Amino acid sequence: MKKRCNLVVIGAGASGMMAAISAASAGLDGIMILEHNDRVGKKLLSTGNGRCNITNIDPDPEYYGSSLFINEVLSGFSVDDTMNFFEDLGLMLSVEDQGRVYPRCSQASAVLDILRFACDRYGIDIICSVKIQSIDKRDGYYSIRFNGIGVETRSVIIACGGKAAPFTGSDGSINPLLERMNYSFAPQTPALVPFAADPALTKTLKGVRVKGDVLLVKGKNNVIARESGEIQFNEGSISGVCVMQLSARVAGDDDLCLAIRLFPELSRQQIFDRLKAKREQMAKAGIADYLIGFVNKKLGIQIIKRSLNEKLNRHCGDLDDNELGKIADMLFEMRIPVRGLCGFDKAQVTSGGLLTAQFDRRTLMSIKDNGLFACGEILDVHGLCGGYNLQWAWSSGYVAGSSAARFVLHNGRGFNQRMAKWGSER
Ligand SMILES: Cc1cc2nc3c(=O)[nH]c(=O)nc-3n(C[C@H](O)[C@H](O)[C@H](O)COP(=O)(O)OP(=O)(O)OC[C@H]3O[C@@H](n4cnc5c(N)ncnc54)[C@H](O)[C@@H]3O)c2cc1C
Known part of the structure; x- marks a missing residue:
């Protein structure tokens, strides 16, 4: 005999767990x-470098590329609602730099645990290690087959994420089933992703983090965008929040480089003057040590090597003004050619996804399939770094979950009219 239930949520990530808890707290x-x-x-554990940047107190739909759809969903469950939701579940929060909100204990695992405890309290049945084989709609029910078992449900929420960081589970494996049900996707590409760079250039800098301005430059001098913050070197790539924000500005361009300004507050001449004074202080030291105190040691060596194009077997006092000028040029602006963007493996989010026009923005219910909802990153929505993507997961998860509960509790009857009224009252 087939198991019957009221709601099946596919995907136990941020949006899926939020959807299930919201439906349960609405009485389902x-x-x-x-x-x-x-x-x-699994993905939640790696968010915010293991600290989970849960949301941001500076909400702006512009950070998602504003649309009526996005605005409606975000206002359906705001940043305040999110913070109250987690505080009510017993998670203390703290607001840090640039309005970023983290759990007070600085542990992403605490966010996940709090959600797991809530699912437990509401008696939500969680089944892991499933392979979804089919989703069929018949007689007002959805029939879902997985691992050779069938379940019939009044409503279903698709919360499978996009394709970013597929090792965390979001691998697009649900997409063919949805395409079979005639759902369309905007092409999915990696977003908020590091830039790929020559490994020979970045190898010795692996693990180095510096602060400064970073400009995305096309050709010789066409500055496409500029950000500031921490820049991180990895073998074969360059990352950091500010660098990944720039990735959104790459549209299949080649001939790109990142111009890193380590001292954006100083002119080239001021840097040169400081180098001159340092040459006197360090006259007897080897040039490999020349930039110690100015920049990270590994980066300093690379700057000397690249600007002087030679081995490091000289003393700082031997450097002439012309050579100091070359070092000053690179400290003022260091250019690193990039080879496009890294792939989904290194991406934080997905650009593209289920076309939003297929879903009602007030409820996130499918326009053509009553009782089927979608939320989170699988929808064609993504935001900037800074807590905005999780906020989208919380907001859309809440809207889908609470709407699914209303749909089932009202037996699907008059749901659309009721939702229209509800939407206009909000
Ligand atoms: C390294 C990293 C750091 C990040 N840091 C932050 C941050 O600090 N702040 C922030 O706002 N955003 C951050 N993000 C982005 C944020 O984590 C995501 O936008 C958000 O988790 C998306 O939630 P989701 O529920 O839509 O998808 P996911 O969290 O990806 O969850 C989808 C779930 O569905 C499951 N699933 C997929 N396919 C199937 C299937 N066929 N059958 C059954 N289950 C399936 C997956 O296993 C997964 O558990 C980060 C992302 C990464 C990769």
């Missing part, structure tokens, strides 16, 4: 989450 029972990993919320 018989909720099941199906997750294909062997555990829930």
Whole structure:
């Protein structure tokens, strides 16, 4: 005999768990989450460098490329609602630089645990290690087959994420099933992603982090965009929040470079004058040590090597003004040619996804399939770094979950009219 339930949420990430909890807190029972990993919320654990930048107190739909759809969903469950939701569940929060909100204990695992505890309290049935084989709609029910088992449900929420960081579970494996149901996707590409760079150039800098301005330059001098913050060197790539924000400005361009300004507050002449004074102080030291105190040691060596194009077996006192000028040029602006962007493996989010026009912006219910909802990154929505993508997961998860509960509790009857009224009252 087939198992019956009221709501099946596919995907136990941020948006899926939020959707299930919201549906339960709206009074729905018989909720099941199906997750294909062997555990829930794997991606959440790696968010915010293990600290989980849960949201941002400076909400602006512009950071998502504003649309009526996005604005409506974000206002359906605001940043204040998100902070109250987590505080009510017992997660203390703290607001840090640039309005970023983190758990007070600085542990992403605490966010996941708090969500898991809530699912437990509401009696939400979580089944891991599933392989979804089919989703069929018949007689007002959705029939979902997984691992050779069938479940019938009144409503279903698709919360499978995009394709970013596929090792966390979001691998696009649900897409063919949705395409079979005639859902369309905007092409999915990696977003908020590091730039690929020559490994020979970045190898010795692996792990180095510096602060400064970074400009995305096309050709010789066409500055496409500029950001400031921490820049991180890895073998074969350059990352950091400010660099990944720039990735959104790359549209299949080649001939790109990153111009890094380590001292944006100083003119080239001021840098040169400081180098001159340092040459006197360091006259007897080897040139490999010349930039110690100015920049990270590994980076200093690379700057000397690249600007003088020679071995390091001389003393600082031997450097002439012309050579100091070359070092000053590079300290003022160091250019690193880039080879496009890294792939989904290194991306934080996905650009593209399920076309939003297929869903009602007030409820996130499918326009053509009553009872089917979608939320989170699988939708064609993504935002800037800084807590905005998780906020989208919370907001859309809440809207989909609470709407699915209303849909089932009202037996689907008059749902659209009721939602229209509800939407206009909000
Ligand atoms: C390294 C990293 C750091 C990040 N840091 C931040 C941050 O600090 N702040 C921020 O705002 N955003 C951050 N993001 C982005 C943010 O994590 C995502 O936007 C958000 O988690 C998306 O939530 P989601 O529920 O839509 O998808 P996901 O969290 O990806 O969850 C989808 C779930 O569905 C499951 N699933 C997929 N396909 C199937 C299937 N066929 N069957 C069953 N289950 C399936 C997956 O296993 C997964 O558990 C970060 C992303 C990465 C990769």
